[in-house]
Amino acid sequence: MKYAYRNGIILDGTKNMQPITGKTVLVENEMITDIISDTDDLSGYEVIDLEGCYLLPGMINLHVHIPGTGEPKDKPVNAHEVIRTLTANEQAREILKQKYISCSQIALHSGVTTIRTVGGIENYDAWLRDEINNGKVTGPRVLAGNKAISVPSGHMAGVFAYAAASPEMAREYVRMIAEGKPDLIKLMITGGVMDADESGEPALKMSPEIVKAACDEAHKLGFYVAAHVEGKEGLIVALENGVDTIEHGAKTDDEIIRLFIANHASLVTTISPVIPYALIDTSVTHFDETAHSTSKTVMDGVIECARTCLDNGIPVGLGTDTGVEYITHYDFWRELVYFQKYCDVSNAFAIHTATAVNARIAGVGDETGTIEAGKSADFFVVEKNPLEDLKALRDVKLVAIRGKVIENPEIKWFEKVEQELNKLI
Numbered sequence: 001m002k003y004a005y006r007n008g009i010i011l012d013g014t015k016n017m018q019p020i021t022g023k024t025v026l027v028e029n030e031m032i033t034d035i036i037s038d039t040d041d042l043s044g045y046e047v048i049d050l051e052g053c054y055l056l057p058g059m060i061n062l063h064v065h066i067p068g069t070g071e072p073k074d075k076p077v078n079a080h081e082v083i084r085t086l087t088a089n090e091q092a093r094e095i096l097k098q099k100y101i102s103c104s105q106i107a108l109h110s111g112v113t114t115i116r117t118v119g120g121i122e123n124y125d126a127w128l129r130d131e132i133n134n135g136k137v138t139g140p141r142v143l144a145g146n147k148a149i150s151v152p153s154g155h156m157a158g159v160f161a162y163a164a165a166s167p168e169m170a171r172e173y174v175r176m177i178a179e180g181k182p183d184l185i186k187l188m189i190t191g192g193v194m195d196a197d198e199s200g201e202p203a204l205k206m207s208p209e210i211v212k213a214a215c216d217e218a219h220k221l222g223f224y225v226a227a228h229v230e231g232k233e234g235l236i237v238a239l240e241n242g243v244d245t246i247e248h249g250a251k252t253d254d255e256i257i258r259l260f261i262a263n264h265a266s267l268v269t270t271i272s273p274v275i276p277y278a279l280i281d282t283s284v285t286h287f288d289e290t291a292h293s294t295s296k297t298v299m300d301g302v303i304e305c306a307r308t309c310l311d312n313g314i315p316v317g318l319g320t321d322t323g324v325e326y327i328t329h330y331d332f333w334r335e336l337v338y339f340q341k342y343c344d345v346s347n348a349f350a351i352h353t354a355t356a357v358n359a360r361i362a363g364v365g366d367e368t369g370t371i372e373a374g375k376s377a378d379f380f381v382v383e384k385n386p387l388e389d390l391k392a393l394r395d396v397k398l399v400a401i402r403g404k405v406i407e408n409p410e411i412k413w414f415e416k417v418e419q420e421l422n423k424l425i
């Protein structure tokens with residue numbers, strides 16, 4: 001199929017992007033083949049008139065847990081119990097697969113054309129990636145983390161992560177996860193907001209020896225390592241022992257910045273979960289006091305880490321922690337709004353980060369992330385100019401993934417989530 005997207009305004013995803021008018025984007029099968037003048041001959045192409053709307057690269061969410069919807073729970077759930085139920089038998093697993101598909105399609109409908117998953121159930125992330133890549137299912141490009149590695153009583157242990165009690169067990173888990181053909185290996189190095197025992201920074205849970213063993217084994221097998229880190233001690237242990245991308249972040253110092261640079265590590269900041277957890281009243285969220293005060297500490301750390309990394313030329317990407325309460329598959333645009341607000345970047349830089357920078361961090365910078373000939377036809381169209389107001393990204397008119405077009409994509413919003421989150425922007 002050959003499509004010509006004409007009469008739109010292009011935002012190409014580059015750092016200093018300006019609206020480009022008078023150009024038509026040509027797409028053949030999965031690829032953008034050329035960008036020509038609106039007045040050039042389009043015979044042989046099916047013309048899609050964008051009616052003056054804005055066309056920009058599909059967004060990339062670097063931090064997703066696919067099976068969670070983000071809908072807040074009325075009372076605490078036992079996550080171990082939920083996982084057991086979801087995988088109890090063949091029938092349950094079929095339902096789980098449908099859930100994986102529908103969650104990824106919600107992301108796609110919101111203009112997110114690539115998701116990088118960082119902790120899921122067994123090998124279902126890679127299963128979904130393959131279903132999509134084989135054309136059986138329409139969905140975003142998936143970079144699969146599959147089930148992660150934690151330690152006994154560590155973050156997400158037994159839920160989205162295995163519990164490694166020793167360096168040798170960590171190596172074994174890496175080899176086991178590798179058999180499921182993931183795209184990366186994910187570690188849980190510190191605790192998190194919801195599992196904190198006391199207020200303050202989430203504590204280091206994974207020993208340096210285990211981190212080193214897991215990173216060495218992953219690198220030997222050709223995988224890079226992403227790690228959940230929400231405390232300073234965790235940052236040092238992660239960066240000294242081979243972690244490639246720090247997920248979330250914490251307060252830094254000169255030595256931590258030196259380690260980031262020396263190890264060519266990147267930061268994947270996630271402001272989306274920390275803002276609501278710290279700022280929505282506990283009478284609404286039902287979080288306990290420890291979680292609430294921990295989330296304030298983590299919020300300060302995440303934001304300071306991102307700002308300091310940006311100041312020092314360290315690559316900073318964006319993710320949302322999709323799947324945890326209040327963080328839905330359709331709300332990635334909010335991360336750009338927070339990034340602009342709390343890290344004091346321009347709207348253009350926020351869009352550039354969510355597209356081109358995120359593509360590079362995820363290792364797919366040659367395939368996607370900008371509007372240019374030779375890239376995958378991954379883009380979306382919005383009516384208003386997001387360079388003026390990033391909230392324009394919420395109303396998606398059209399999405400293309402690898403050339404496949406979805407017009408007027410539908411999304412069902414969680415009203416309570418939208419109500420609470422809209423108070424924060």
Ligand SMILES: [Zn+2]
Pocket residue numbers: 063065118119228321
């Ligand atoms: Zn996460």
